[in-house]
Amino acid sequence: MPAYNQLLFTLGVAVVAAPTAMLLIVGLAALFQRDLAETTVARVVHATLLIGLAAAAAILVIMLWTGIRSVPVAMGHWVVLPEYHFEFKLIFDRLSVPMVILTFVLCGTIGAFASRYMHREAGFNRFFGLLALFVVGMLLTTLAGTIELLFAGWEFVGLSSALLVAFFQERQMPVRNGLHVWTIYRVSDAALLAAVVILHHLRGEGDFSVLLGTGSWPDGVASLTASQALMVGALILVAAAGKSGLIPFSGWLPRAMEGPTPSSAVFYGALSVHLGAFLLLRVSPILELSWWLCAATVALGLATAVYATVTSHVQTDIKSALAFASLAQVGLIVAEIGLGFRYLALVHILGHACLRMLQFLRAPTLLHDYHLLENAIGSHLPRAAFSWEEYLPQRVRLKLYRFALSRGHLDSVLRDYVAAPLCGCFKACERWERRWTALLANEPPKLDSHLQGTELLEDVA
């Protein structure tokens, strides 16, 4: 086995280095306004993702061949202090390797698709720069051997997501929706950061092999007490809920469809939307320590699945319908994790991501496809024969319809009971401050008209 160690290390580094090179080339060119030719960008994207995929596949083959279940790739310490250290360590195991290969395959597909779909689009380079950031973020999150590294990747995914939602930045709605997504993500990030630092405190370091036991996934046994696990797990559950659009944060998912179709497909159909579920899978040894936590996970997953199923029935555009359909499956995946079916959840993620991305990519030509099919068979396509809603009383159906149409009032609850009071409070402080400053300056107070209204953040909530 030691004979493979050097090879595995080299391959492990290549898995991350290749997309990082893509990020450096495309991202820095975009940052410093050095526009690369479209063909150059496409070649860089294809080449780096192929190299990464080949390296990941080679690692998988070696692991299967040798029977190794976990390959840690330690690249040294980033920060070393007596009380604090931050290790750059990757881990290839039964959870991360399938996710990495899935990431390379789907992002490679999107790269090839988008190089044509985005042809001559003003933000072509910006799109690929953000896609590169997303790929690096996904890889860091899935391969992270320490919880700090996972957090770094998590943040990369969030930023690229928020900026891609606002990709068509000359219009206001994408921008408002981008801010909405960012706001929810920041709440999610804050919860994860809190969990990261608390775990760091508990164990003195953030290495998963220490936090979750030395056994390889999914056999690790975390060495926390039930109450510690409940507290850390609750924070992680909030983080996962924000990232995967679970209740009560589901409102951002249809808004995120404002971005280009390729990014919607890979983010909200395939990878990003499953990241919360992946996080729960990674820390599943912690979840197992608390019965309450497992129950909460199952309840959250099932509630989200029911909510998304009901809501998806009344969506009038294909991308929103697909978004809620995705959410329903993610809810089920989360429930599976809560019930302890880890391999089932992993397989569910892999299958669902591939199917949903294909559906998203076909969405722009759906009507065209329907017409082709109908022309071929010479009549309209048959409609679904069974509809469970018909068995409900009329009054219940009406209420359910209203509930679904308003998307469960989740957005308005967050707006009316979180964002508006928060902003209202700070606006009141702003009025008092201006009066106080005017008093000190011996001048009449200058109050802007906006201080009476409710705009900015509440608009997008």
Added chain:
Amino acid sequence: MNLSGPLLLELAVIAPLLGALLIARIADSVARRKWSVVLGAAVLGLVAGAWLCSAQLAPGTSDGGLLALIAGRGLFVVNSFNAPLLALIALVYLVTMATTAHSRLTRFSFSRALASLAITLATFASQEPWLLIVWLALGAVVPLGAFKRLGQSPRVYVIHMLAAIVLLAVGQMLFDAEGGGRASIAASACILIGVLLRTAIAPAHCWMTDLFERTSFGSATLIALPMTGVYAATVLLLPASAPWASQALGTLALLSSVYAAGMALVQRPMRRFFSFLVVSQSGLVLAGVVMDSPTGLAGGLCLWLTAGLSLAGLALVMRAVEVRVGRVSLDQFHGLYDRMPFLGAYYLLAGLALVGFPGTCGFIASEMLFDGALTSGVLAGVAVVLAGTLNAIAILQAYYRVFTGCRSPGSIDVRERPRERVALVPLALLILGIGVYPTGLIASRHQAATEMLEHRPFEAAGLRAADKSPPEWLGGMHGWPGPSGRVAQRPEAAHPRSQE
């Protein structure tokens, strides 16, 4: 005795003072800017040299210089704590002067900026309490010219600065009258309030927003960014204060950072938005400096530098935008990205660095600060996370308002000028470079933190480590770093002032 470090620092203080006098005589404003930039670059070189020299000396042996030879006692000290801060100050002044646009040459006084640079460097190089108070007073006087130049009333600024200086002086007098040792309640209270006023900690922060509204953006930036009040706290308050004073300072600083971050969310004038970002970051830095855990303190010191870099980058972008389109209001979308893409991208980079985004200079600093805050208590940790979250939302909201949302009309080329690019690109490289390789910076800040803690009395720790028993909210967690670790084993440190 190695004189090179303090000697270079003395030259770095004297050169801009003399330069200010000479440049005031130059009639041509473009020439004034050119010579100011040359002097600023020279000062940065001198300060960097002083830092390098001090790094080679053992702790406590850096006192000296030309004044020490002449008068037998040096005025300035350069050590592991203040050397990077001095470099940051010189850098901020240099890039601010270098990026001053032609249209602002009449509004921005280069001679005053150079004088301010000299005084600020002298302030950060002083560790004698009374000398520091004198420099603080002088530093507060210089910006008055910026108000006068624009015909604005400095009343709010003067009230706060006057109160701060008087309280600091009274507190120090009381402390001296007590004969050293632990400061009394009255002395601690006076110095505490003085520090709060000078640092612009809420509710004593109104002068900061007023300053940004009434003076030029460049002048206000130069006053705000070094966070002089935090330095005053480290010299005047923390080494001798009563425990309650340090704890109050840390608590108020954290509350202020959360409050200012929330206020930044609802601001319309871009200048006020920026001023609240400064207040929020000052609060976080001050909270970090007050912490008694090495990680938290090192995080605070690190954040001081990274926040300075990030805020400088943001200020340069906002100033450049103002020069092109006038004062910007955040109540509408301006869609400037297509017309100034580099500035837009740069704003995003600096803003993300400010909130500790991974891959930028602020990431590790924020994590360490949070780690230290959590050691102090769960509420401190919550406050740090809350401030970071609100700041991040506010920064992206402002980005979207200024750079996106519509197509900005106009066909005039308003992209960055070469002079601005030359100033911004090195800052960007620093932000990314430290983000990718933070090891050196973190190690130097940790060393400085360790040395600072050696001079702090055990009981005076501000945001204290947790009590001996682990907090209930963590259910008796394993490995909780309480005082039984570093603090209990540390020998009782003699207070430096009591030795005088």
